[in-house]
Amino acid sequence: MSVINQTAEALPMLARLKRRKWPPEVGIFLVLVGISLFFEAVGWYLNGQSFIFNLERLEIIILQMAVIGIIAVGVNMVIITGGIDLSSGSVVAAAAVVSASLAQISDFPRAVFPQLTDLPIIWPVLAGVTVGLIIGLINGSLIAFTAIPPFIATLGTMVAARGFAKWFTGAMPVSMLTDQFAWIGSGANPVVIFLLTAVIFHIVLRYTRFGKFTYAIGANRQAAVVSGINVNRHLIYIYAIAGLLSGIAGTVTAARAISGQSGMGVMYELDAIAAVVIGGTSLAGGVGRVTGTVIGVLILGVMTSGFTFIRIDAFYQEMVKGVIIVAAVVADMYRQRKRRT
Amino acid sequence: MSESALAERPAATPSADVPLLEITGIVKAFPGVVALDHVGFRLRAGTVHALMGENGAGKSTLMKIIAGVYTPDEGTVRVKGKPVVLRSPLDALNNGIAMIHQELNLMPFMTVAENIWIRREPLTRLGLVDHGELRRRTQTLFERLAIDIDPEIEVRRLSIANRQMVEIAKAVSFDSDVLIMDEPTSALTEKEVEHLFRIVRQLRVQGKGIVYITHKMNELFEIADEVSVFRDGRFIGTKLSSELTRDEVIRMMVGREVTQMFPKEQVPIGEVVLSVRNLGLKNVFHDVSFDLRAGEILGLAGLVGSGRSNVAEALFGVVPATSGEILIDGKKVAINSPGLAMRHGMAFLTEDRKETGCFLLLDILANMDMAVLSHRYVKFGFVRSRPLQHDCDEMGRSLRIKTPSLQEVIQNLSGGNQQKVLISRWLMTQPRILLLDEPTRGIDVGAKAEIHRLVTQLAGKGVAVLMISSEMPEVLGMSDRVMVMHEGRVTGIVDRKDADQVKIMELASH
Numbered sequence: 001m002s003v004i005n006q007t008a009e010a011l012p013m014l015a016r017l018k019r020r021k022w023p024p025e026v027g028i029f030l031v032l033v034g035i036s037l038f039f040e041a042v043g044w045y046l047n048g049q050s051f052i053f054n055l056e057r058l059e060i061i062i063l064q065m066a067v068i069g070i071i072a073v074g075v076n077m078v079i080i081t082g083g084i085d086l087s088s089g090s091v092v093a094a095a096a097v098v099s100a101s102l103a104q105i106s107d108f109p110r111a112v113f114p115q116l117t118d119l120p121i122i123w124p125v126l127a128g129v130t131v132g133l134i135i136g137l138i139n140g141s142l143i144a145f146t147a148i149p150p151f152i153a154t155l156g157t158m159v160a161a162r163g164f165a166k167w168f169t170g171a172m173p174v175s176m177l178t179d180q181f182a183w184i185g186s187g188a189n190p191v192v193i194f195l196l197t198a199v200i201f202h203i204v205l206r207y208t209r210f211g212k213f214t215y216a217i218g219a220n221r222q223a224a225v226v227s228g229i230n231v232n233r234h235l236i237y238i239y240a241i242a243g244l245l246s247g248i249a250g251t252v253t254a255a256r257a258i259s260g261q262s263g264m265g266v267m268y269e270l271d272a273i274a275a276v277v278i279g280g281t282s283l284a285g286g287v288g289r290v291t292g293t294v295i296g297v298l299i300l301g302v303m304t305s306g307f308t309f310i311r312i313d314a315f316y317q318e319m320v321k322g323v324i325i326v327a328a329v330v331a332d333m334y335r336q337r338k339r340r341t
Numbered sequence: 342m343s344e345s346a347l348a349e350r351p352a353a354t355p356s357a358d359v360p361l362l363e364i365t366g367i368v369k370a371f372p373g374v375v376a377l378d379h380v381g382f383r384l385r386a387g388t389v390h391a392l393m394g395e396n397g398a399g400k401s402t403l404m405k406i407i408a409g410v411y412t413p414d415e416g417t418v419r420v421k422g423k424p425v426v427l428r429s430p431l432d433a434l435n436n437g438i439a440m441i442h443q444e445l446n447l448m449p450f451m452t453v454a455e456n457i458w459i460r461r462e463p464l465t466r467l468g469l470v471d472h473g474e475l476r477r478r479t480q481t482l483f484e485r486l487a488i489d490i491d492p493e494i495e496v497r498r499l500s501i502a503n504r505q506m507v508e509i510a511k512a513v514s515f516d517s518d519v520l521i522m523d524e525p526t527s528a529l530t531e532k533e534v535e536h537l538f539r540i541v542r543q544l545r546v547q548g549k550g551i552v553y554i555t556h557k558m559n560e561l562f563e564i565a566d567e568v569s570v571f572r573d574g575r576f577i578g579t580k581l582s583s584e585l586t587r588d589e590v591i592r593m594m595v596g597r598e599v600t601q602m603f604p605k606e607q608v609p610i611g612e613v614v615l616s617v618r619n620l621g622l623k624n625v626f627h628d629v630s631f632d633l634r635a636g637e638i639l640g641l642a643g644l645v646g647s648g649r650s651n652v653a654e655a656l657f658g659v660v661p662a663t664s665g666e667i668l669i670d671g672k673k674v675a676i677n678s679p680g681l682a683m684r685h686g687m688a689f690l691t692e693d694r695k696e697t698g699c700f701l702l703l704d705i706l707a708n709m710d711m712a713v714l715s716h717r718y719v720k721f722g723f724v725r726s727r728p729l730q731h732d733c734d735e736m737g738r739s740l741r742i743k744t745p746s747l748q749e750v751i752q753n754l755s756g757g758n759q760q761k762v763l764i765s766r767w768l769m770t771q772p773r774i775l776l777l778d779e780p781t782r783g784i785d786v787g788a789k790a791e792i793h794r795l796v797t798q799l800a801g802k803g804v805a806v807l808m809i810s811s812e813m814p815e816v817l818g819m820s821d822r823v824m825v826m827h828e829g830r831v832t833g834i835v836d837r838k839d840a841d842q843v844k845i846m847e848l849a850s851h
């Protein structure tokens with residue numbers, strides 16, 4: 001009797017829950033929770049310990065993903081405009097080696113710039129960020145003024161920036177960096193930088209005219225032009241921001257490793273794109289939120305450390321990651337088709 | 342040559358009284374409009390049958406039904422007396438109906454022969470394409486049609502006229518009995534048109550039936566045996582072209598009462614706000630000059646492709662003009678971007694709601710505020726959302742946009758409501774000069790009337806309106822003056838009291 005009563009009461013409540021308009025992030029947040037619970041359960045079974053309730057592990061997850069996260073925030077905006085940025089990983093390398101070269105200690109005999117050692121922290125940071133900004137500006141200008149597809153433009157800078165990093169270092173690591181510089185990458189600092197970027201660009205996308213125009217361009221570029229938006233200028237800004245954030249990511253990477261290497265950041269662009277897409281941003285443009293991207297980053301992070309935790313081979317991890325990325329895009333297309341009908 | 346071709350290929354119809362193609366009672370409705378209302382016509386073998394009618398009369402819809410692109414809601418299509426159901430262009434081809442589209446569908450990087458026989462390539466024993474046989478077949482086909490084009494040349498190297506010939510040859514290669522040509526001469530020079538007509542005559546001798554859509558009166562009398570006229574999705578009549586005069590055709594095309602659907606109010610006409618002097622865009626339109634006054638509605642009529650929309654785009658800086666001057670309040674201005682045009686108080690409702698109007702994925706609010714954000718409701722880059730939301734709500738109410746809230750995605754609205762949102766986008770900017778391109782295309786009658794009332798009200802408030810429209814009653818009902826364009830030139834500006842449909846059609850088809 002009481003059971004029947006309970007279901008009778010529960011039903012309208014479920015219906016009410018269904019009818020309420022949920023923010024689009026709820027779906028992928030549940031996926032994040034689901035994946036975590038899966039590792040939690042398997043973790044207890046295999047290892048006899050908790051996966052989630054382990055501060056040390058949580059810290060590692062977030063730390064690992066902070067650099068990808070910083071990049072993803074910029075890539076998210078690029079993808080909202082209907083574009084793509086493949087150069088992020090190479091920008092990380094270029095920014096890492098340049099910033100590291102200005103952060104070396106004076107008693108290191110083989111410094112890249114022997115006259116420019118023991119500089120205050122501002123110089124290497126500024127240099128790393130500027131490298132990113134410049135490459136971003138090149139991306140944006142190519143896309144705006146030559147009208148070549150973003151895929152091609154950023155593919156070009158991706159190859160070129162990697163080449164630059166190798167030339168700059170002679171493919172040797174730039175090491176022996178100041179403690180001051182290393183501080184940027186120490187402790188929770190990368191996470192703080194990631195969260196700060198996320199918050200700033202969340203506000204930019206939601207509450208500023210710049211954000212509104214970004215969505216407009218992705219939703220219908222022609223209509224944006226006719227509405228009086230300077231689309232070319234806006235696209236240059238967007239790619240410049242994406243480059244700048246990759247520059248920050250590169251600087252952080254060098255600081256964390258206390259070394260700048262031309263091989264850094266390989267495939268980071270793909271991780272960032274994956275996080276953005278998993279986070280619900282549509283590759284067709286016009287749709288996407290920073291909150292989704294942050295969750296997408298966390299999903300990638302939880303998967304990586306989760307698989308390690310339950311001792312699954314790194315090769316399998318990559319295969320599963322590939323499947324998840326494709327599944328996310330398929331889900332995105334399905335969502336769009338549903339919206340259209 | 343034509344004699345021998347005739348001998349080889351006798352007329353395809355078994356008996357002369359059964360028409361090659363007969364359609365009856367065709368109805369086709371799109372959301373908000375009935376494009377075809379119980380339409381029918383018959384095509385006899387060995388004749389060229391012209392279809393005439395204003396833009397939106399339903400000719401193209403009808404042709405797409407015959408070619409299997411659209412399926413009709415009601416009605417039957419009979420090929421040689423046998424009822425057929427055409428679900429796809431392939432179905433139509435299999436029933437001997439081939440369409441030559443206005444926009445050519447050839448693959449530019451393949452050769453002429455490959456294009457013609459695509460998916461039907463002759464194969465060698467090894468299953469590879471037999472290029473020798475391919476060339477021979479193409480040559481035979483071209484000889485039959487007196488076409489002189491190298492079958493091995495890539496299509497992208499051909500002129501538009503020659504591509505048209507290839508399209509025709511391709512259609513003939515299916516041994517189709519019915520060929521549909523949709524304004525085939527629109528991109529051809531006089532000489533090329535002559536060649537085309539020679540081919541068409543040859544096809545006629547071979548017993549084919551040719552459906553020929555055109556806007557050009559002289560072509561009608563030169564090539565067509567019969568003429569069917571359509572108006573507002575209805576069939577008006579079929580006549581032998583030899584029994585018709587130019588004036589009669591025009592009367593059949595427009596002959597209707599101008600209904601009092603258009604609440605034109607006479608409002609005081611003010612100063613000249615916009616002057617256009619010898620405006621031109623290379624190869625598109627030339628020497629366009631007119632004045633537009635505050636409170637005036639200037640209608641801009643002309644066939645699709647006459648350059649009407651290009652003039653509006655040039656005025657708004659979407660594709661800036663290459664010659665001539667634009668003066669606003671008597672001062673010369675250079676407008677090379679929409680942003681600049683907006684600063685001069687202009688607004689531009691584009692023709693194509695989906696392509697250049699709506700941000701389909703975004704909500705109504707975003708669709709409404711995107712233009713005004715360039716000037717108002719923004720402080721230090723941040724959108725002042727409370728006053729913005731308030732004013733947009735108000736605008737939505739006053740235009741009676743039917744939606745639960747402005748947070749609804751615009752995609753879910755009806756065409757009429759979408760159009761109202763786009764109009765509000767521009768009204769938010771409080772324009773002095775309003776350029777409207779087909780403001781009521783594809784929306785239902787109720788919303789249409791509301792938009793007409795709104796435009797009249799705006800004129801009453803002193804807004805200068807340039808309204809492009811293909812709908813004759815709308816142009817005549819709303820405008821103080823009507824400017825008519827034909828092939829990139831202004832052919833006349835007619836005062837309201839002198840304007841009637843026949844006069845405008847004459848100026849538009851010149």
